[in-house]
Amino acid sequence: MRHPRSIGFSRRNKGAFMSRIKLILSILLMLFLLLVAIFLPSRLREQKETPDTKSQEETASQEESNQPEKLTEMDFLSFEELSQFFSSAQTVSLKEQFPVYLTRTGQTDITSAEYLPDETGYPDTTTVELHFLLSDDSTLPVFYDTMTGAFSFGEERTVLGTSGQTYEKPVVDALPSVSSSEVEQRQEGGYADVTAPESPAPDTGTEETGTTQSGASENAADPAQNTQDGEEVLP
DSSP, X not given: OHHHHHHHHHHHHHHHHHHHHHHHHHHHHHHHHXXXXXXXXXXXXXXXXXXXXXXXXXXXXXXXXHSOOOOOOOEEESGGGGGGTSOHHHHHHHHHHHHHHHHHTTOXXXXXXXXXXXXXXXXXXXEEEEEEEETTSOEEEEEEETTTOOEEETTTTEESSSSOOOOOOOOOTTSOOOOHHHXXXXXXXXXXXXXXXXXXXXXXXHHHHHHHHHHHHHHHHOHHHHHHTTOXXXX
C-alpha cells in the first residue's frame, strides 16, 4: 500500500514543478515581447532617418561623375589694357570669374582669353561691353555695369553672384591729416590763405598844400614886412 502512495506523491510533485516552469517561461516571454515593443520602433526610426553609408557614398560618386570637369588654369592676354576701365582688384576679380563661367557652360577645354580693345562698345550710359577671344577662336562678350560693379558673361548676361562687388579705394598714407576747420580756412587747391601786407597810405599832397596856405596867410597878415621887401601894397 505504501508504493502507490509514493507514486502518487511523486506525480503531484512533478506536476507542480512543471507548472512553475511554465509560469516562469510565460513571464520571460512577456518581458521579451515588452522589450521588443519598446526598442524595435525606435530602431526602425533611426534607420529611416540615417541612410546607409554605402548609399551615401554611391550618391556622392554619382554627383561627382555628373559634375563637369573644373577649369583650373587659363592664360589672360592683353588684360593690362583693361586698366583704363578697371582697377587692379577689379581685373583680378574678372580673371577669377572667367573659369567659373566657362566651367558652368561646359567649356573646360578653353586655355586662354585675349582682350580685344578695338571691339569695346557702350550699349548704354551705364554699361561697358568688352570682347574676349577664346582659345577655340570664339568670342565671348562680357558686360560691366558701372552702377553695381558687376560683370555679366555671354549674350544671356549671366551674373556670377547676386550683387556687385565693392572695391576698396586706395589711400595714400603720406598725406597729412587735416581737420574740417583747417579745410574751411584753405582755398581751392589745398593751400592756406595768404594775408596781404598792409600798404602805406597814398600821398595826397594835403600836407604841402596846408604849408603853402599857411605861408600865404602869414604874408597877408603882415603888410609892413611886404613893404620892407620892396613890394607895394595896394589898399
